[in-house]
Amino acid sequence: MNISTNIGVWIGAIAALGIYSVLIKDNPFYRLVEHIFVGASAGIAIVTGVQTFKSQAWSPLTSGQWALIFPMLLGVLLYARYVPQYSYLNRLPLSLMMGAGAGVAMRGAVESQIVGQLTATMVKLTTLDAWIIFLGTLLSLSYFFLTYRLEGGAAWAPRLGRYFMMAAFGAAFGNTVMGRVSAAIGRFQFIFLEWLGL
Amino acid sequence: MFLRKTLPTLIAGVCGVVVVVAYFFAIPSVQTLANHILKWQSVIAVFALGLGGVNIIRLHTKNLQRDPKNFYSLALLVTFVITIVVGLTMGQTSAAYTFIFDYINVPTGSAIFSLLAFYIGTAAYRAFRAKNAEAAILLITGCIVMMGRVPIGAKILPFTAPATDWIMSVLNVGGQRGVMIAGAIGFIAVSLRIIVGLERRAYGGE
Numbered sequence: 001m002n003i004s005t006n007i008g009v010w011i012g013a014i015a016a017l018g019i020y021s022v023l024i025k026d027n028p029f030y031r032l033v034e035h036i037f038v039g040a041s042a043g044i045a046i047v048t049g050v051q052t053f054k055s056q057a058w059s060p061l062t063s064g065q066w067a068l069i070f071p072m073l074l075g076v077l078l079y080a081r082y083v084p085q086y087s088y089l090n091r092l093p094l095s096l097m098m099g100a101g102a103g104v105a106m107r108g109a110v111e112s113q114i115v116g117q118l119t120a121t122m123v124k125l126t127t128l129d130a131w132i133i134f135l136g137t138l139l140s141l142s143y144f145f146l147t148y149r150l151e152g153g154a155a156w157a158p159r160l161g162r163y164f165m166m167a168a169f170g171a172a173f174g175n176t177v178m179g180r181v182s183a184a185i186g187r188f189q190f191i192f193l194e195w196l197g198l
Numbered sequence: 199m200f201l202r203k204t205l206p207t208l209i210a211g212v213c214g215v216v217v218v219v220a221y222f223f224a225i226p227s228v229q230t231l232a233n234h235i236l237k238w239q240s241v242i243a244v245f246a247l248g249l250g251g252v253n254i255i256r257l258h259t260k261n262l263q264r265d266p267k268n269f270y271s272l273a274l275l276v277t278f279v280i281t282i283v284v285g286l287t288m289g290q291t292s293a294a295y296t297f298i299f300d301y302i303n304v305p306t307g308s309a310i311f312s313l314l315a316f317y318i319g320t321a322a323y324r325a326f327r328a329k330n331a332e333a334a335i336l337l338i339t340g341c342i343v344m345m346g347r348v349p350i351g352a353k354i355l356p357f358t359a360p361a362t363d364w365i366m367s368v369l370n371v372g373g374q375r376g377v378m379i380a381g382a383i384g385f386i387a388v389s390l391r392i393i394v395g396l397e398r399r400a401y402g403g404e
Contacts, residue, residue, distance in 0.1 A: 012305030019309035023316055031270050037306040039274040040298055042254055043281025049247035057241045071238035075245025091206040093242045094401035099210030100239040102389035103217025113382035117375050129368045136372015144380035163335055168373025170336040171365050174343025183312035
Protein backbone atom coordinates (compact mmCIF):
# COMPACT_ATOMS: atom_id res chain seq x y z
CA MET A 1 0.00 0.00 0.00
CA ASN A 2 1.46 3.32 -1.09
CA ILE A 3 -0.94 6.09 -0.04
CA SER A 4 -0.82 9.24 -2.14
CA THR A 5 0.80 12.33 -0.67
CA ASN A 6 -0.90 14.64 -3.16
CA ILE A 7 -3.40 16.85 -1.29
CA GLY A 8 -5.54 17.12 -4.43
CA VAL A 9 -5.89 13.34 -4.70
CA TRP A 10 -6.92 13.25 -1.02
CA ILE A 11 -9.58 15.93 -1.57
CA GLY A 12 -10.87 14.17 -4.71
CA ALA A 13 -11.02 10.79 -2.95
CA ILE A 14 -12.74 12.17 0.16
CA ALA A 15 -15.24 13.98 -2.08
CA ALA A 16 -15.96 10.74 -3.97
CA LEU A 17 -16.42 8.86 -0.68
CA GLY A 18 -18.74 11.63 0.52
CA ILE A 19 -20.89 11.24 -2.58
CA TYR A 20 -20.96 7.43 -2.29
CA SER A 21 -21.91 7.67 1.39
CA VAL A 22 -25.45 8.53 0.29
CA LEU A 23 -25.83 4.91 -0.82
CA ILE A 24 -26.12 4.01 2.87
CA LYS A 25 -28.46 6.92 3.62
CA ASP A 26 -28.69 10.70 3.34
CA ASN A 27 -26.07 12.15 5.71
CA PRO A 28 -24.33 15.47 6.54
CA PHE A 29 -21.06 14.38 4.85
CA TYR A 30 -22.86 13.80 1.54
CA ARG A 31 -24.77 17.08 1.78
CA LEU A 32 -21.61 19.03 2.55
CA VAL A 33 -19.74 17.57 -0.45
CA GLU A 34 -22.81 18.15 -2.63
CA HIS A 35 -23.00 21.83 -1.60
CA ILE A 36 -19.27 22.33 -2.16
CA PHE A 37 -19.64 20.80 -5.63
CA VAL A 38 -22.55 23.11 -6.47
CA GLY A 39 -20.56 26.12 -5.25
CA ALA A 40 -17.47 25.19 -7.27
CA SER A 41 -19.50 24.36 -10.41
CA ALA A 42 -21.49 27.60 -10.22
CA GLY A 43 -18.27 29.55 -9.65
CA ILE A 44 -16.64 27.91 -12.68
CA ALA A 45 -19.73 28.74 -14.77
CA ILE A 46 -19.57 32.39 -13.67
CA VAL A 47 -15.83 32.64 -14.43
CA THR A 48 -16.43 31.13 -17.89
CA GLY A 49 -19.34 33.56 -18.39
CA VAL A 50 -17.18 36.56 -17.47
CA GLN A 51 -14.47 35.45 -19.92
CA THR A 52 -17.13 35.04 -22.64
CA PHE A 53 -18.46 38.50 -21.82
CA LYS A 54 -14.98 39.97 -22.13
CA SER A 55 -14.25 38.32 -25.49
CA GLN A 56 -17.73 38.53 -27.04
CA ALA A 57 -18.93 41.90 -25.77
CA TRP A 58 -16.49 44.06 -23.84
CA SER A 59 -13.43 43.83 -26.16
CA PRO A 60 -15.47 44.36 -29.38
CA LEU A 61 -17.34 47.25 -27.71
CA THR A 62 -14.18 49.04 -26.64
CA SER A 63 -12.74 48.53 -30.11
CA GLY A 64 -15.63 50.39 -31.74
CA GLN A 65 -18.59 47.98 -32.07
CA TRP A 66 -20.96 50.33 -30.25
CA ALA A 67 -24.09 48.38 -31.22
CA LEU A 68 -23.15 45.82 -28.56
CA ILE A 69 -24.29 48.32 -25.93
CA PHE A 70 -27.90 47.27 -26.76
CA PRO A 71 -27.59 43.57 -25.80
CA MET A 72 -25.75 44.70 -22.67
CA LEU A 73 -28.62 47.00 -21.73
CA LEU A 74 -31.07 44.20 -22.51
CA GLY A 75 -28.97 41.89 -20.32
CA VAL A 76 -29.17 44.38 -17.45
CA LEU A 77 -32.97 44.39 -17.89
CA LEU A 78 -32.98 40.71 -16.85
CA TYR A 79 -32.29 41.97 -13.32
CA ALA A 80 -35.48 44.05 -13.40
CA ARG A 81 -37.20 41.03 -11.84
CA TYR A 82 -35.78 42.18 -8.49
CA VAL A 83 -37.70 45.49 -8.74
CA PRO A 84 -41.38 44.49 -8.56
CA GLN A 85 -42.84 47.57 -10.33
CA TYR A 86 -40.47 47.12 -13.31
CA SER A 87 -40.21 43.34 -13.29
CA TYR A 88 -42.09 43.10 -16.62
CA LEU A 89 -39.05 44.66 -18.35
CA ASN A 90 -37.17 41.36 -18.08
CA ARG A 91 -39.55 40.01 -20.74
CA LEU A 92 -37.70 42.05 -23.40
CA PRO A 93 -34.34 40.22 -23.19
CA LEU A 94 -36.12 36.94 -22.51
CA SER A 95 -38.25 37.33 -25.65
CA LEU A 96 -35.12 37.94 -27.75
CA MET A 97 -33.47 34.85 -26.30
CA MET A 98 -36.55 32.69 -26.73
CA GLY A 99 -37.32 33.95 -30.25
CA ALA A 100 -33.76 33.48 -31.50
CA GLY A 101 -33.49 30.19 -29.61
CA ALA A 102 -36.71 28.93 -31.19
CA GLY A 103 -35.38 29.89 -34.64
CA VAL A 104 -32.06 28.12 -34.08
CA ALA A 105 -33.83 25.06 -32.66
CA MET A 106 -36.19 24.99 -35.62
CA ARG A 107 -33.50 25.05 -38.26
CA GLY A 108 -31.46 22.52 -36.30
CA ALA A 109 -34.45 20.20 -36.04
CA VAL A 110 -35.17 20.49 -39.77
CA GLU A 111 -31.58 19.94 -40.83
CA SER A 112 -30.24 17.25 -38.54
CA GLN A 113 -33.31 15.52 -37.21
CA ILE A 114 -35.65 15.48 -40.19
CA VAL A 115 -33.68 15.93 -43.43
CA GLY A 116 -30.57 14.20 -42.06
CA GLN A 117 -32.49 11.21 -40.72
CA LEU A 118 -34.71 10.87 -43.81
CA THR A 119 -31.66 11.06 -46.10
CA ALA A 120 -29.96 8.33 -44.08
CA THR A 121 -33.11 6.18 -44.33
CA MET A 122 -33.59 6.56 -48.08
CA VAL A 123 -30.74 4.34 -49.20
CA LYS A 124 -30.76 1.41 -51.62
CA LEU A 125 -32.55 -1.43 -49.85
CA THR A 126 -30.16 -4.18 -50.90
CA THR A 127 -29.59 -5.83 -47.51
CA LEU A 128 -31.87 -7.21 -44.81
CA ASP A 129 -30.44 -4.73 -42.30
CA ALA A 130 -31.29 -1.79 -44.59
CA TRP A 131 -34.87 -3.11 -44.85
CA ILE A 132 -35.15 -3.48 -41.07
CA ILE A 133 -33.92 0.10 -40.52
CA PHE A 134 -36.28 1.42 -43.22
CA LEU A 135 -39.32 -0.45 -41.89
CA GLY A 136 -38.37 0.33 -38.27
CA THR A 137 -38.33 4.04 -39.07
CA LEU A 138 -41.67 3.94 -40.89
CA LEU A 139 -43.37 1.78 -38.25
CA SER A 140 -42.10 3.77 -35.27
CA LEU A 141 -43.17 6.97 -37.05
CA SER A 142 -46.64 5.48 -37.51
CA TYR A 143 -46.91 5.26 -33.70
CA PHE A 144 -46.84 9.07 -33.59
CA PHE A 145 -49.61 9.40 -36.16
CA LEU A 146 -52.15 11.00 -33.84
CA THR A 147 -54.56 12.68 -36.29
CA TYR A 148 -56.85 9.68 -35.99
CA ARG A 149 -56.57 6.21 -34.51
CA LEU A 150 -55.28 3.58 -36.90
CA GLU A 151 -57.74 0.69 -36.60
CA GLY A 152 -58.49 -2.65 -38.21
CA GLY A 153 -55.83 -3.86 -40.63
CA ALA A 154 -53.65 -0.78 -40.12
CA ALA A 155 -53.50 -1.15 -36.33
CA TRP A 156 -50.49 -3.51 -36.55
CA ALA A 157 -48.25 -0.71 -37.82
CA PRO A 158 -48.10 1.38 -34.60
CA ARG A 159 -47.94 -1.83 -32.55
CA LEU A 160 -44.87 -3.04 -34.47
CA GLY A 161 -43.48 0.50 -34.26
CA ARG A 162 -43.81 0.30 -30.49
CA TYR A 163 -41.82 -2.95 -30.50
CA PHE A 164 -39.05 -1.27 -32.49
CA MET A 165 -39.02 1.66 -30.08
CA MET A 166 -38.87 -0.69 -27.08
CA ALA A 167 -35.85 -2.44 -28.62
CA ALA A 168 -34.20 0.97 -29.10
CA PHE A 169 -35.03 2.03 -25.53
CA GLY A 170 -33.69 -1.28 -24.18
CA ALA A 171 -30.45 -0.74 -26.10
CA ALA A 172 -30.23 2.85 -24.82
CA PHE A 173 -30.88 1.65 -21.27
CA GLY A 174 -28.20 -1.04 -21.50
CA ASN A 175 -25.75 1.48 -22.90
CA THR A 176 -26.53 3.98 -20.13
CA VAL A 177 -26.09 1.35 -17.43
CA MET A 178 -22.72 0.32 -18.81
CA GLY A 179 -21.65 3.97 -19.18
CA ARG A 180 -22.47 4.66 -15.54
CA VAL A 181 -20.86 1.41 -14.39
CA SER A 182 -17.64 2.28 -16.22
CA ALA A 183 -17.72 5.75 -14.57
CA ALA A 184 -18.08 4.04 -11.17
CA ILE A 185 -15.18 1.70 -12.01
CA GLY A 186 -13.10 4.77 -12.91
CA ARG A 187 -13.86 6.32 -9.52
CA PHE A 188 -13.00 3.10 -7.66
CA GLN A 189 -9.74 2.88 -9.60
CA PHE A 190 -9.02 6.45 -8.50
CA ILE A 191 -9.77 5.58 -4.85
CA PHE A 192 -7.94 2.23 -4.71
CA LEU A 193 -5.04 2.84 -7.09
CA GLU A 194 -4.36 6.58 -7.14
CA TRP A 195 -5.30 7.41 -3.54
CA LEU A 196 -4.64 4.24 -1.54
CA GLY A 197 -1.97 2.98 -3.94
CA LEU A 198 -3.12 -0.65 -3.65
CA MET B 199 -49.59 47.03 -22.24
CA PHE B 200 -47.22 47.67 -25.16
CA LEU B 201 -44.07 47.02 -23.08
CA ARG B 202 -45.65 44.14 -21.18
CA LYS B 203 -47.20 42.18 -24.03
CA THR B 204 -46.89 43.54 -27.56
CA LEU B 205 -43.18 44.42 -27.65
CA PRO B 206 -41.93 41.06 -26.23
CA THR B 207 -44.15 39.20 -28.71
CA LEU B 208 -42.84 41.35 -31.56
CA ILE B 209 -39.21 40.88 -30.52
CA ALA B 210 -39.61 37.08 -30.25
CA GLY B 211 -41.43 36.94 -33.61
CA VAL B 212 -38.96 39.12 -35.53
CA CYS B 213 -35.89 37.40 -34.05
CA GLY B 214 -37.29 33.93 -34.73
CA VAL B 215 -38.37 34.73 -38.30
CA VAL B 216 -35.04 36.43 -39.16
CA VAL B 217 -32.99 33.50 -37.81
CA VAL B 218 -35.08 30.95 -39.71
CA VAL B 219 -35.24 32.95 -42.98
CA ALA B 220 -31.47 33.58 -42.86
CA TYR B 221 -30.92 29.83 -42.81
CA PHE B 222 -33.24 28.88 -45.66
CA PHE B 223 -32.68 31.85 -48.01
CA ALA B 224 -29.35 33.31 -49.12
CA ILE B 225 -30.25 36.97 -48.48
CA PRO B 226 -27.03 38.68 -47.27
CA SER B 227 -28.77 41.48 -45.34
CA VAL B 228 -31.01 39.03 -43.46
CA GLN B 229 -28.05 36.75 -42.76
CA THR B 230 -26.06 39.67 -41.35
CA LEU B 231 -29.03 40.63 -39.16
CA ALA B 232 -29.40 37.02 -37.97
CA ASN B 233 -25.71 36.91 -37.05
CA HIS B 234 -26.16 40.10 -35.00
CA ILE B 235 -29.22 38.65 -33.25
CA LEU B 236 -27.34 35.46 -32.39
CA LYS B 237 -24.42 37.48 -31.04
CA TRP B 238 -26.81 39.60 -29.00
CA GLN B 239 -28.38 36.42 -27.71
CA SER B 240 -25.03 35.07 -26.51
CA VAL B 241 -24.26 38.39 -24.75
CA ILE B 242 -27.65 38.35 -22.99
CA ALA B 243 -27.07 34.69 -22.04
CA VAL B 244 -23.99 35.77 -20.08
CA PHE B 245 -26.15 38.19 -18.09
CA ALA B 246 -28.63 35.35 -17.51
CA LEU B 247 -25.75 33.30 -16.09
CA GLY B 248 -25.00 36.18 -13.74
CA LEU B 249 -28.64 36.15 -12.71
CA GLY B 250 -28.18 32.52 -11.67
CA GLY B 251 -25.17 33.53 -9.58
CA VAL B 252 -27.14 36.33 -7.91
CA ASN B 253 -29.95 33.89 -7.15
CA ILE B 254 -27.52 31.44 -5.53
CA ILE B 255 -26.11 34.21 -3.32
CA ARG B 256 -29.59 35.50 -2.40
CA LEU B 257 -30.95 32.06 -1.56
CA HIS B 258 -28.03 30.89 0.56
CA THR B 259 -27.57 34.25 2.28
CA LYS B 260 -31.23 34.04 3.27
CA ASN B 261 -30.64 30.47 4.53
CA LEU B 262 -27.73 31.71 6.65
CA GLN B 263 -29.75 34.64 8.02
CA ARG B 264 -32.53 32.24 9.01
CA ASP B 265 -30.13 29.71 10.54
CA PRO B 266 -26.52 30.89 11.11
CA LYS B 267 -25.49 27.27 11.84
CA ASN B 268 -26.42 26.18 8.32
CA PHE B 269 -22.92 25.18 7.34
CA TYR B 270 -24.06 23.68 4.02
CA SER B 271 -25.03 27.12 2.69
CA LEU B 272 -21.87 28.60 4.19
CA ALA B 273 -19.71 25.96 2.48
CA LEU B 274 -21.49 26.57 -0.82
CA LEU B 275 -21.05 30.34 -0.62
CA VAL B 276 -17.40 30.10 0.42
CA THR B 277 -16.58 27.67 -2.44
CA PHE B 278 -18.56 29.81 -4.89
CA VAL B 279 -16.78 33.04 -3.93
CA ILE B 280 -13.30 31.45 -3.75
CA THR B 281 -13.73 29.88 -7.22
CA ILE B 282 -14.83 33.20 -8.72
CA VAL B 283 -12.09 35.22 -7.03
CA VAL B 284 -9.40 32.70 -8.02
CA GLY B 285 -10.73 32.44 -11.61
CA LEU B 286 -10.98 36.19 -12.14
CA THR B 287 -7.83 37.33 -10.37
CA MET B 288 -5.38 34.51 -11.15
CA GLY B 289 -6.86 33.38 -14.46
CA GLN B 290 -8.31 30.13 -15.73
CA THR B 291 -4.89 28.62 -16.40
CA SER B 292 -3.53 29.30 -12.91
CA ALA B 293 -2.53 26.41 -10.65
CA ALA B 294 -5.13 27.34 -8.01
CA TYR B 295 -8.02 27.39 -10.50
CA THR B 296 -6.85 24.14 -12.15
CA PHE B 297 -6.67 22.59 -8.66
CA ILE B 298 -10.32 23.50 -7.96
CA PHE B 299 -11.35 22.14 -11.34
CA ASP B 300 -9.26 18.95 -11.28
CA TYR B 301 -9.58 17.94 -7.64
CA ILE B 302 -13.01 19.24 -6.56
CA ASN B 303 -15.19 19.65 -9.62
CA VAL B 304 -14.15 16.68 -11.76
CA PRO B 305 -13.93 13.91 -9.10
CA THR B 306 -17.17 14.98 -7.38
CA GLY B 307 -18.98 15.34 -10.71
CA SER B 308 -17.77 11.92 -11.84
CA ALA B 309 -18.85 10.36 -8.53
CA ILE B 310 -22.33 11.92 -8.83
CA PHE B 311 -22.53 10.76 -12.46
CA SER B 312 -21.57 7.20 -11.49
CA LEU B 313 -24.00 7.15 -8.55
CA LEU B 314 -26.71 6.30 -11.06
CA ALA B 315 -24.98 2.96 -11.69
CA PHE B 316 -26.22 1.89 -8.24
CA TYR B 317 -29.72 3.35 -8.45
CA ILE B 318 -30.28 2.10 -11.97
CA GLY B 319 -30.42 -1.47 -10.62
CA THR B 320 -33.75 -0.82 -8.93
CA ALA B 321 -34.93 1.12 -11.99
CA ALA B 322 -33.99 -1.88 -14.14
CA TYR B 323 -36.00 -4.18 -11.89
CA ARG B 324 -39.10 -2.01 -12.36
CA ALA B 325 -38.59 -1.47 -16.10
CA PHE B 326 -37.53 -4.98 -16.99
CA ARG B 327 -40.38 -7.01 -15.52
CA ALA B 328 -41.64 -8.87 -18.58
CA LYS B 329 -45.34 -8.16 -18.09
CA ASN B 330 -46.09 -7.88 -21.82
CA ALA B 331 -44.42 -8.12 -25.23
CA GLU B 332 -43.03 -4.55 -25.08
CA ALA B 333 -41.46 -5.08 -21.64
CA ALA B 334 -40.04 -8.42 -22.80
CA ILE B 335 -38.38 -6.76 -25.82
CA LEU B 336 -36.99 -4.03 -23.53
CA LEU B 337 -35.66 -6.71 -21.15
CA ILE B 338 -34.04 -8.83 -23.86
CA THR B 339 -32.34 -6.00 -25.76
CA GLY B 340 -31.26 -4.28 -22.53
CA CYS B 341 -29.72 -7.48 -21.12
CA ILE B 342 -27.97 -8.38 -24.40
CA VAL B 343 -26.45 -4.89 -24.68
CA MET B 344 -25.34 -4.93 -21.03
CA MET B 345 -23.71 -8.34 -21.45
CA GLY B 346 -22.20 -7.52 -24.82
CA ARG B 347 -20.62 -4.29 -23.62
CA VAL B 348 -18.32 -5.94 -21.03
CA PRO B 349 -15.54 -8.46 -21.75
CA ILE B 350 -16.78 -10.91 -19.10
CA GLY B 351 -20.30 -10.85 -20.56
CA ALA B 352 -19.01 -11.65 -24.01
CA LYS B 353 -16.87 -14.43 -22.47
CA ILE B 354 -19.86 -16.06 -20.71
CA LEU B 355 -22.26 -15.62 -23.64
CA PRO B 356 -20.16 -15.16 -26.81
CA PHE B 357 -23.16 -14.32 -29.00
CA THR B 358 -23.86 -11.13 -27.04
CA ALA B 359 -20.94 -9.12 -28.52
CA PRO B 360 -22.01 -9.43 -32.19
CA ALA B 361 -25.70 -9.28 -31.15
CA THR B 362 -25.01 -5.97 -29.35
CA ASP B 363 -23.35 -4.55 -32.45
CA TRP B 364 -26.35 -5.59 -34.56
CA ILE B 365 -28.89 -4.21 -32.05
CA MET B 366 -27.04 -0.89 -31.83
CA SER B 367 -26.56 -0.45 -35.59
CA VAL B 368 -29.87 -1.84 -36.90
CA LEU B 369 -32.74 -2.25 -34.38
CA ASN B 370 -31.74 0.81 -32.37
CA VAL B 371 -31.35 2.96 -35.49
CA GLY B 372 -34.80 1.97 -36.82
CA GLY B 373 -36.55 2.71 -33.53
CA GLN B 374 -34.63 5.88 -32.65
CA ARG B 375 -35.00 7.40 -36.11
CA GLY B 376 -38.80 7.42 -35.88
CA VAL B 377 -38.64 8.93 -32.40
CA MET B 378 -36.16 11.59 -33.56
CA ILE B 379 -38.22 12.61 -36.59
CA ALA B 380 -41.46 12.72 -34.59
CA GLY B 381 -39.72 14.65 -31.81
CA ALA B 382 -38.32 17.15 -34.31
CA ILE B 383 -41.81 17.76 -35.73
CA GLY B 384 -43.06 18.46 -32.19
CA PHE B 385 -40.06 20.72 -31.57
CA ILE B 386 -40.82 22.71 -34.72
CA ALA B 387 -44.46 23.08 -33.63
CA VAL B 388 -43.43 24.47 -30.22
CA SER B 389 -40.83 26.79 -31.83
CA LEU B 390 -43.47 28.10 -34.25
CA ARG B 391 -45.85 28.75 -31.35
CA ILE B 392 -43.13 30.81 -29.62
CA ILE B 393 -42.31 32.75 -32.81
CA VAL B 394 -45.93 33.63 -33.64
CA GLY B 395 -46.62 34.61 -30.03
CA LEU B 396 -48.93 31.79 -28.98
CA GLU B 397 -46.53 30.63 -26.26
CA ARG B 398 -45.91 33.88 -24.39
CA ARG B 399 -45.35 32.06 -21.10
CA ALA B 400 -41.95 31.03 -22.50
CA TYR B 401 -40.71 34.58 -21.92
CA GLY B 402 -42.66 35.45 -18.82
CA GLY B 403 -45.91 36.63 -20.42
CA GLU B 404 -49.42 35.48 -19.59
